[in-house]
Amino acid sequence: MSPFKGQTGLKRILNASGYSLDGLRAAFVGEAAFRQLVLLNVVLIPLSFFLNVSRVEQALLIAVCLLALIVELLNSAVEAAIDRISLELHPLSKNAKDMGSAAQFVALTMIALVWGVVLL
8 A cells, every 4th residue: 555545634625726726737737738728728618608508518619628638647657756756758658648648639629619519
C-alpha cells in the first residue's frame, strides 16, 4: 500500500485538493494544448450565458467544454507516464500517446458538434 494513502477525513481532502491544484498548475505551465483549451473555455463558457438556449442546452454546451479539459489532463498524464518510463521509441508507447490524442480529437469534435447542433 502507498504511504500517501494514510490520511483520512479533512486532512485527506485538503491533501487531495492540493494535489489537484498542483496538477492544474503543471498542465497550465507545461502543456500548450491545455492553455489553448482553457482559452477556448474562457470564450465559450461565458458566451453560453448570452445565447437564447434552454438551461439544459446551456449545461450541455458547458459540459462538452469542460470534458475537453478533462480529456486533455488525462492525455497529458498518459504522455508524462510514458515519457517517465522511457523516452525510447516503442510501438506500445506510440499507441498509448496516439490513443490519448485520438480521445482529445473526439472531445474537440464533440464541442463542435454539440455547439453546432444547439446553435443551428
